[in-house]
Amino acid sequence: MNSCFHCGEECKEDHIVFQEKDFCCTGCKTVFEILNESDLTYYYDIQEKPGISPGASEGKFDFLDNEEITEKLLEFNENNTQIVNFLIPSMHCSSCIWVLENLGKLHKGVKSAQVDFPKKTVRISFSSEKISLKELVYLLSRIGYEPYISLKDYDEKDHRVDRSLIYKLGVAGFAFGNVMFLSFPEYFEVKEFWLEQFKHLFRWLMFAFSLPVVFYSGADYFISAYKGLRAKILNIDVPIALGIAVLFIRSTTEIILDLGTGFFDSLTGLVFFLLLGKFFQQKTYSYLSFERDYKSYFPMAVTRLKINASKEITEEQVQVYNIKPGDRILIRNGELIPIDSVLMKGRANIDYSFVTGEAEAVRKESGETLYAGGRQQGGILEIKAIKAIDQSYLTKLWSNEVFKKDRKGQFQSLINQISKRFTAGVLSIAFLSTLFWLIYDPSIALNVFTAVLIIACPCAIALATPFTLGNLLRIYGRNKFYLKKAGVIEQIAKIDCLVFDKTGTITSNKKTEVFYEGLKLNAEEEQLLSSSLRASGHPLSRQLYQILDKNNILSLDEFNEHTGKGISSGSKGSKMKIGSSSFVKESETETKELNKTAVHISSNEEYKGCYIFKNSYREGLAHLFKELGENKQLFILSGDNDGEKEKLENMLPLNTKFYFNQKPDDKLNFIKKLQEEGKSVMMIGDGLNDAGALAQSNVGIAVSENINVFSPACDGILEASNLTRLSEYFKLSEKGIKIIKWSFVLSLCYNVVGLAFAVTGNLMPVIAAILMPLSSISIVAFTSLATNLAGKKLKPVLTKT
DSSP states (O other): OOOOTTOOOOTTTTTTEEEEEEEEHHHHHHHHHHHHHHHHHHHHHSSSSSOOOOOTTTTTTTTGEEEEEHHHEEEEETTEEEEEEOOOOOOOOOHHHHHTTTGGGTTEEEEEEEEETTTEEEEEEOOOTTTOOOHHHHHHHTTOHHHHHHHHHOOOOOOOOOOOHHHHHHHHHHHHHHHHHHHHHHTTTTOOOOHHHHHHHHHHHHHHHHHHHIIIIHHHHHHHHHHHHHTTOOOHHHHHHHHHHHHHHHHHHHHHHHHHHOSHHHHHHHHHHHHHHHHHHHSSSTTTTTOGGGGGOOOOEEEEEEEETTTTTEEEEGGGGGGTTTEEEEEETTTTSOOOOOEEEEEEEEEEEHHHHSSSEEEEOTOOOOOOEEESSOOOOEEEEEEGGGGGGGGGEEEEEEEETTTGOOOOOOOHHHHHHHHHHHHHHHHHHHHEEEEEEEEGGHHHHHHHHHHTTTHHHHHHHHHHHHHHHHHHHHHTEEETTHHHHHHHOOEEEEEEEIIIEEEEEEEEEEEEEEEEOOOHHHHHHHHHHHHHHHHHHHHHHHHOOSOOOOOOOOEEETTTEHHHHHHHTTEEEEEOOHHTTSSSSOOOOOTTTEEEEETTEEEEEEEEEEEEEEETHHHHHHHHTTTTTEEEEOOOSSSTTHHHHHOOOOOEEOOOSOOHHHHHHHHHHHHTTTOEEEEEEEEGGGGGHHSSSSSEEEEEETTTOOOOOOEEEGGGGGGGGGHHHHHHHHHHHHHHHHHHHHHHHHHHHHHHHHHTTOOOHHHHHHHHHHHHHHHHHHHHHHHHHHTTTTTTOOOOO
């Protein structure tokens, strides 16, 4: 079979040949023509078959005619220049970047376009006099790069990037380099005349360089230590802040009294390395959104029907917050229902899988209630709002207290657990050694007290965790597992209970298994079946039509679609019924296996059989559960019925427990109950219906076919194709904790050596200058080497682009 020149997909019944090239649809052919006419066919030379097949979007962005909405979307709007930033989920390769940054060649109204590929966004500057925002969006859609615009874009305020850490790191690095340069003559006691003449100037310069380091770059450590002490917690920042303060006070005292050069080099170096660790930990996958709520999924605007004085019905695009109970709304095929409502007109075929987890679409008739979050699959609907958007069933999921408090912030990291003992130990050694010298030789008692606090400052310990976990974050990211923050790795290592959602998590959204049971259909019956399914808009009909041979499609003499029942059709004297068991058999007797999703068929009043739809489970799932089940409890929660329980029981380990017909609140409460029993729980889900459970769990992981779209609030995003590698990720997190512990041992060795000099009153500036940077550098080198060796066992998965 031929593949499309533009997008690479197989050319099926709509196979088009243009300029000796194959296209799968008129959309791909149109994109090729646009690029060809604009002399942009180099797009295809950058990467073979780089395009995305454009979807139908007629009327989808009519809301951009509303000035109130467009004003919210524009970043800049002045005179003849407008700037907008769009999320483009379909951006996937270098040729995408190239064509997006050359939009100006497709339309003269576009001044410039700049792509941020990691965030999958494009920032476009255009002239509204030559091209409107709506026309710009349709231009992007026609070439296969439809922007994703949601309600969240309307509410989003100007989020400024916090660069304070970079500024603090820059100040500390600049000061550290200059202080080290000024300190060299003191290290080697160079007695050159001019150096001796200006050594006091050099010392005061070092003091000047240390001021912004202590009071600006290191300020956060003092604030954190103060907050910890006020809360009666000895966190790791307490000894660090104490060490910085003692270093600064003692060094300043020495140069004022002309007793020596002090420890300004060690002071600036300590703060620099600590901030470097923080910066390294921050440089992860921050471009992913881990805090999505319902606003990320809801449309920004809807089509409201308005009756004027002449009783004529007109359409207007209104912001979704302006919808009030009683308003009539138009919902097109594929659109999300943003508000609880009553169906007034049309055939509703609602997919609630994103809200409830139930895989099968629900048929609704006029007068029935439709809940927010369902997606219409079929023709146009007319609905009447019965609640405001913030009172709908779906938005109430976010009213649960689990979304209002930082419950996961209660987690105590390994470094904070150790810091309690470490701080107490350091202070004990400082006071005991000072007490000894007060009795033995009071003249050096103060020197010993400050020396112990300086050399025992836990810079190496503080660096071990951020560098180890930061490196692991990068390794996970290369393997399609993106974590919100480094602390999640420590929590993963403690997990003893795993809860999986079924639909869309352990099942694949891209593939469904279909089996036929019954009498064999002859050629004429197969031809009539394919032709009937082709005319239907029901999702099961569309799925079945895609896998059947097309058998020279017929033109039907008769076709009727019976809401909630099925299809009756006819051609050349033959008649066929397709649909539910009761409709096809015309009896009250239902199929024995009620929980099976099936399409039944009869030909000329004779029952033939049925096509049974079964979820396709991800490859390697049985092996994954076997590995995980060795030391963890396993649960599967599903909004579906228990129709596939037997299949799951045969495939998964005996210790796996199953719970079906679970609503979003049921999932959340189930996890809460496990936690009350002392379990540390990881929830693995995919949809908005799992959001509460993901937030309640100790670690919430969202499985996604596309990591940039449709991932609810979570601690991590796992690309669906890598779900079966979950046990490897657990092992790597456990190795990471071991590396941190060995780093603590190595750091302790440095402290023991340093304390030997400090308690005996022999700590010289040169010793502090050597030991403190050496311990920091060696810890960083050890953690980087150890984590990279551990990460090599995770071989990156090669994915097709």
